[in-house]
Amino acid sequence: MIRLEKVERIFQVGDQQVTALNKVDLNIEAGEYISIMGPSGSGKSTLLNILGLLDRPNRGQYLLDGKDVTSLTDDEQAFTRQQKIGFVFQFFHLIPRLTAEANIELPMILAGIPEQERKDRIHTVLKAIGLENRADHRPDQLSGGQLQRIAIARATIMQPKVLLADEPTGNLDQHSGGEIIQLLEDLNSKGLTLIIVTHDMNIGKRARRRIRIVDGQISADETGVA
Amino acid sequence: MNIKDIFLFTIHAVTSNRIRTILMLVAMSIGVGSVVILTSIGEGARHYVTDEFSALGTNLIIVLPGRTETAGNQAGMLFGKTPRDLTVYDADSIHRSPYIKQIAPISVGSATISYKQRSREGPVIGSSASLLDIRHWEMAQGKFLPVMDYDRGSPVCVIGAETKRELFANENPLGKWLRIGDRRFRVIGVIASEGRSVGVDVEKLVIVPVASAIAIFDNPSLFRIMVESKNRDMVPSAIKDVERIIRERHQGKDDVTLITQDAVLGTFDKIFTALTFTVAGIGAISLFVAGILIMNVMLVTVSQRTSEIGLLKAIGASKQQITILFMGEAALLSLIGALAGIGFGILVTQTAEIFFPKMTLVAPWWALVAAMATAITTGILFGLLPARRAARLDPVTALSRR
Ligand SMILES: Nc1ncnc2c1ncn2[C@@H]1O[C@H](COP(=O)(O)OP(=O)(O)OP(=O)(O)O)[C@@H](O)[C@H]1O
Ligand SMILES: [Mg+2]
Numbered sequence: 001m002i003r004l005e006k007v008e009r010i011f012q013v014g015d016q017q018v019t020a021l022n023k024v025d026l027n028i029e030a031g032e033y034i035s036i037m038g039p040s041g042s043g044k045s046t047l048l049n050i051l052g053l054l055d056r057p058n059r060g061q062y063l064l065d066g067k068d069v070t071s072l073t074d075d076e077q078a079f080t081r082q083q084k085i086g087f088v089f090q091f092f093h094l095i096p097r098l099t100a101e102a103n104i105e106l107p108m109i110l111a112g113i114p115e116q117e118r119k120d121r122i123h124t125v126l127k128a129i130g131l132e133n134r135a136d137h138r139p140d141q142l143s144g145g146q147l148q149r150i151a152i153a154r155a156t157i158m159q160p161k162v163l164l165a166d167e168p169t170g171n172l173d174q175h176s177g178g179e180i181i182q183l184l185e186d187l188n189s190k191g192l193t194l195i196i197v198t199h200d201m202n203i204g205k206r207a208r209r210r211i212r213i214v215d216g217q218i219s220a221d222e223t224g225v226a
Numbered sequence: 227m228n229i230k231d232i233f234l235f236t237i238h239a240v241t242s243n244r245i246r247t248i249l250m251l252v253a254m255s256i257g258v259g260s261v262v263i264l265t266s267i268g269e270g271a272r273h274y275v276t277d278e279f280s281a282l283g284t285n286l287i288i289v290l291p292g293r294t295e296t297a298g299n300q301a302g303m304l305f306g307k308t309p310r311d312l313t314v315y316d317a318d319s320i321h322r323s324p325y326i327k328q329i330a331p332i333s334v335g336s337a338t339i340s341y342k343q344r345s346r347e348g349p350v351i352g353s354s355a356s357l358l359d360i361r362h363w364e365m366a367q368g369k370f371l372p373v374m375d376y377d378r379g380s381p382v383c384v385i386g387a388e389t390k391r392e393l394f395a396n397e398n399p400l401g402k403w404l405r406i407g408d409r410r411f412r413v414i415g416v417i418a419s420e421g422r423s424v425g426v427d428v429e430k431l432v433i434v435p436v437a438s439a440i441a442i443f444d445n446p447s448l449f450r451i452m453v454e455s456k457n458r459d460m461v462p463s464a465i466k467d468v469e470r471i472i473r474e475r476h477q478g479k480d481d482v483t484l485i486t487q488d489a490v491l492g493t494f495d496k497i498f499t500a501l502t503f504t505v506a507g508i509g510a511i512s513l514f515v516a517g518i519l520i521m522n523v524m525l526v527t528v529s530q531r532t533s534e535i536g537l538l539k540a541i542g543a544s545k546q547q548i549t550i551l552f553m554g555e556a557a558l559l560s561l562i563g564a565l566a567g568i569g570f571g572i573l574v575t576q577t578a579e580i581f582f583p584k585m586t587l588v589a590p591w592w593a594l595v596a597a598m599a600t601a602i603t604t605g606i607l608f609g610l611l612p613a614r615r616a617a618r619l620d621p622v623t624a625l626s627r628r
Contacts, residue, residue: 049622052540054539054540054621054622054625055621055622074544074545075544075546078539078542078543078544078545079542079544081539081540081541081542082541082542083542087540087541093533093534093537093540093625095534095537096242097239097242098238102238106538106541107541107542109227109231110227110538110541110542111542112227112228154541155541158541
């Protein structure tokens with residue numbers, strides 16, 4: 001489903017060039033569960049941003065569902081994100097003035113889904129994440145774990161093919177972090193491709209496929225039980 | 227995104243930041259409010275003046291000494307000849323015209339008017355009995371000037387309410403003798419003060435027979451002659467007659483100027499309409515200032531909501547959608563501000579009307595439409611730059627900020 005070929009991402013900082021990704025080749029099949037680990041500054045977030053079409057490689061090719069997506073316009077990429085990709089962030093990125101429900105609704109509004117269907121989907125997803133009685137709460141009235149569950153609901157409401165999570169438990173305590181991972185794994189077991197960037201060994205270990213990045217290069221890529 | 231979704235999103239954004247919203251609303255409503263207030267004053271002034279003139283009647287022709295020509299040769303002036311005076315004999319001869327209902331010669335001057343120890347300096351008008359009807363005045367007490375020949379003086383006078391108050395206090399002025407210059411006149415009437423009249427404050431007046439005024443001021447030249455035609459349709463014929471009669475009397479020279487009420491009215495109307503447009507333009511400048519403020523506030527908003535914009539991009543918002551959402555905020559604020567401004571303007575003008583009951587202060591419809599349109603256009607135009615900036619933000623950088 002995802003195919004990276006010799007992808008390079010180089011940042012220009014002043015007159016210095018920082019190579020965040022160095023000729024990365026990567027193949028990901030639909031339904032995989034992948035963790036990406038590595039030291040700070042090794043290029044994990046950069047890789048995830050490129051996979052999520054938030055960033056463009058300087059060189060190399062990115063094929064999504066067999067189609068070259070690096071040459072798409074900004075708006076075509078936005079449409080691809082809307083239809084195929086979900087994001088979960090370390091800092092949730094919920095809009096503070098909107099209720100939980102309204103935050104989940106946002107991608108569907110942008111996609112032009114009719115109101116009734118939006119309400120139906122929200123109802124279903126709130127039930128699935130066990131927050132149906134928190135629909136009207138604003139982010140400042142919810143706990144970190146609840147916020148991340150809302151964020152996951154928002155990321156999956158458009159039924160994407162792949163969910164990209166950059167340190168989704170980085171801002172949570174052990175217990176709620178575990179719950180979030182459980183939720184993500186449940187989604188994966190229903191066929192969603194799941195890619196998690198994490199610093200937590202215990203979380204990283206749980207993935208069927210574990211990728212290690214060092215200095216912008218994939219240094220290890222193991223599949224199977226750790 | 228449909229209109230309802232856009233509206234709900236912007237309403238949320240607008241109401242969640244009260245201070246910003248109030249600031250923008252105040253700026254916009256001051257701009258729109260000032261357009262409403264200024265144009266109301268302009269229109270009020272126009273109505274006031276045109277009403278005053280219409281009150282005089284549209285059958286009126288005013289004869290002024292001297293020829294004011296916009297074109298043509300002024301040889302007489304070049305050779306140093308001053309225009310011939312307009313006299314009571316000219317006025318008298320105008321009576322020949324069959325189109326004319328009545329005539330009032332007018333001589334004007336200022337003199338010291340005194341009664342016992344009290345005295346005041348004030349305008350004195352010399353005229354005839356017809357003036358009362360031509361001016362549509364009413365008497366509060368006594369009678370107006372009696373009908374008599376223009377060249378015969380009589381020691382009688384009619385006074386306005388203020389003159390009465392100042393000279394007579396609570397005394398009944400009828401039958402009392404007062405002094406104008408060094409002559410004595412008996413008060414025979416007081417003019418009712420509610421009478422409005424262009425150019426003269428009726429309350430301050432003293433009116434004497436025209437021959438007496440000529441004697442007081444020692445000046446046989448009339449200020450003007452007021453001529454009233456029998457009806458409106460006869461105005462053009464009356465003008466021709468008056469011109470012909472005066473020309474005959476003045477050795478074939480057209481040395482008077484005739485003004486009709488309609489022409490005066492039309493001119494004032496034009497002047498005041500231009501004035502109203504001008505003040506509307508001045509008001510529009512404050513709308514422009516409001517626009518600049520909106521732009522700045524929206525720029526601040528965009529930088530405050532960077533991470534929100536990044537998120538919107540991550541979940542698939544196109545550049546156009548982000549532009550619409552942020553421009554929508556500016557437009558919505560402008561619209562509400564404009565409505566508030568119209569309300570504010572109307573409130574101020576209505577309050578002002580209580581204090582100036584003679585003025586009707588109502589903003590013309592075009593000013594309301596123009597102010598609304600300008601406000602919303604300003605909001606959208608000045609909202610465009612911040613919105614485009616938001617749409618162009620790099621999502622990765624935008625999201626990396628919390
Ligand atoms: N916008 C940028 N401009 C310049 N350099 C950047 C930019 N983004 C990332 N980098 C650099 O690219 C490298 C990889 O960054 P990246 O954020 O991918 O690391 P990471 O593995 O996610 O680290 P962490 O675990 O701390 O999140 C780093 O050296 C970083 O300094
Ligand atoms: Mg990172």
